[in-house]
Amino acid sequence: MAGKAFGWGMATEMHAQCSTQDIGTGTHTVMTQVTAQGLGIPVAQVDFQLGDSNFPQAGSSQSSGTVASVTGAVDKAAKAVRGAVIRLAIDDPASPLHGLTADQVVTEHGYLFAAADRSRRISYRDVVTKHGSPVENTASSMNEPGNSCGAVFVEVRVDARYRRVRVTRVVGAYDCGRVLNRQTARSQVIGGMTWGIGTALMEHTRYDDRTARVANPTLSTYLVAVNADVPELEVLFVDKPDPVSTALGARGFGECPMTGVPAAIGNAIYHATGRRVRDLPITQDKLL
Known part of the structure; x- marks a missing residue:
């Protein structure tokens, strides 16, 4: 099992944390990509932190288990943060997305868009800044390595x-x-x-x-x-x-x-x- 904590701060970066480690297999790169994909933001805006036992728990890098166990939790937590930010945007009367449902909003390149009218948009940063505090979530995932x-x-x-x-x-x-x-x-x-x-x-x-x-x-x-x-x-x-x-x-x-x-x-x-x-x-x- 691996748990991940995510939060979008008041600055331009999304911070993700996990106590896994990178032993040269590209874990840091891949998990940064997974985070960015789950949120719909550029990879450059993701700060993926790992290698600290104070971060959410992860299994050891053995038996081909890192990607299999960590990826699912990273994706779930990122999407949970995405969903929370969307809810903030559609509940705000001053937001260009006010009144929409969550499934009518898409996220790309660090922005939230109305799926039917791309001119109705607002950035992650603007939504969270107006909210006044970071949006955070922790997720876990269970998965076997599989048989490659x-x-x-x-x-x-x-x-x-x-x-x-x-x-x-x-x-x-x-x-x-x-x-x-x-x-x-x-x-x-x-x-x-x-x-x-x-x-x-x-x-x-x-x-x-x-x-x-x-x-x-x-x-x-x-x-x-x-x-x-x-x-x-x-x-x-x-x-x-x-x-x-x-x-x-x-x-x-x-x-x-x-x-x-x-x-x-x-x-x-x-x-x-x-x-x-x-x-x-x-x-x-x-x-x-």
Whole structure:
């Protein structure tokens, strides 16, 4: 469960708060967008605050649960604030929207409009300033991460003499429900594909048999994929909302982009060499 508090202050920004965190997966960006969309205001007018345990409660960022649990609550709270501001506008005799019903008002670009006559409009800021205090709401949402899936296709080249493996192309097609932000989702897939290449061909934690201590505890002796190891990466999304998701049709994505890559690389190596290796990383000595 995740709860969110929202309020529109007397200034130009809408403040949203949640105790979730951004570990590099774009949570801050996506939740800012969700808030703006729910209210009908520009993204630049949203100040989404996170990473503080004093903010409304959120679950941990694990098991692909952040977007799935946080998005629904953010959207609900934003729409509740939107509804409250609309009610203030239509109840005010001096408002150009006075006398309308809530379903006759639309919100876009920071303004409230009469759906039938766009010349009848008033800004969020003017409504709340006249009200004299911020409009606030807290909402919660329960949602399972869902089951995202994908198909990964890999092309490899294996040196006939030395059995050196190079990944020359990776294509991944994924169904994670509605894609809330294509740029951050694509970046997540590219990172997962790169991670998968490193897992399949390079990364190996070595242990000292006598002491059970990690023998390569730093990146100086731990191989990871770098630019020269990463080929053309192609990312495709189904991008259809999940009808049972309360997170605006989105599902948890998490580690999904990475999980199929090592297996696809292993299968490609098998097709190229006839050698089935089931112990990662797949190094040259295992193919000789």
